[in-house]
Amino acid sequence: MTAADYTPDLQPGITTEAELQALGEQIAEASRWIPAIMEEISKVVVGQRYVVERLLIGLLSDGHVLLEGVPGLAKTTIIKALASSIQGAFRRIQFTPDLLPSDIIGTLIFNPQTQQYTTRKGPIFANLILADEINRAPAKVQSALLEAMQEHQVTLGDETHPLPEPFLVLATQNPVEQEGTYPLPEAQVDRFMLKVEVDYGTLEDETRILEIMGTTGAKPTVAPVADLDTIVQLRALANRVYLDPKIKNYIVRLVLATRDAKSLDPKLEGLIRYGASPRATINLTLASRAHAFINGRAYVTPLDVRSVAMDVLRHRILRTYEAEAEEVTSTQLVNWILEKVQVP
Incomplete structure (x- = not known):
């Protein structure tokens, strides 16, 4: 059918x-915006159309995406290109075993002169968050994302701070190397709308990558073709x-x-x-x-x-x-x- x-x-x-x-x-x-966004991303990412489409599905349906694939498959490049094409604030957080929850969501800092606490917001306050190698951080750090992913807000002390809209967490993990990793708990895995397996490209894709990136000349860039207000409008229309x-x-x-x-x-x-x-x-x-x-x-x-x-x-x-x-x-x-x- x-x-x-x-x-x-x-x-x-x-x-x-x-x-x-x-x-x-x-x-x-x-929906004419969709081909325009995909065209811009294709300037820096060869092939991987399936992955790009899944990221757009997550963006339009307000759902987070978990990308699983070996290193070097342009996962970070795709996400950064998507952010550039929609003029969204992009932050990359490298998950490591020594990462702290405050390194993600922020913290309260005490000022001894004023005897007051001030809020220092973390990198989570952006539109597109790349949680790179998310399974390399322990459970306490991974759980710091739960409130942000589900409620689109962060609580610091007694105050709750809303996150910008649209807000999307795009996490990556390596399926091969498991030493020194912490498997994501079921509660967090369930909060990812999609889990996308990223695979190698074709012979033609690999050749094209060599032609574009295998030189010392100027590299192609992604031009913005939409803005955040447009994405919010498209999201509302997709829900209908x-x-x-x-x-x-x-x-x-x-x-x-x-x-x-x-x-x-x-x-x-x-x-x-x-x-x-x-x-x-x-x-x-x-x-x-x-x-x-x-x-x-x-x-x-x-x-x-x-x-x-x-x-x-x-x-x-x-x-x-x-x-x-x-x-x-x-x-x-x-x-x-x-x-x-x-x-x-």
């Missing part, structure tokens, strides 16, 4: 065909993308299947210890809407759901020891679920 093959079921009294058509015209006009009852039911059935996989296929029994939380249902809905918006549609199709389901669900499935012993990955489990759950 393609997106063009799907016809949404309209709900009388909620959405009419005329309203859906009018919304489609608005989205077609507004229509979701019909069949798609809602499909999303819920996918998430429920992660909690009771054996009902789909007996071979999945004993492989999943914990399935996806209700936050996964919400995130899968928001990500599906953003995916439809990026493709210029005013309604969500099953293809949108299936396109983002892997990135939404893979990090929310906890495998049993039996699954680990049999080397069954979370990616395989999600693929089996997508194959078994009936598509509307």
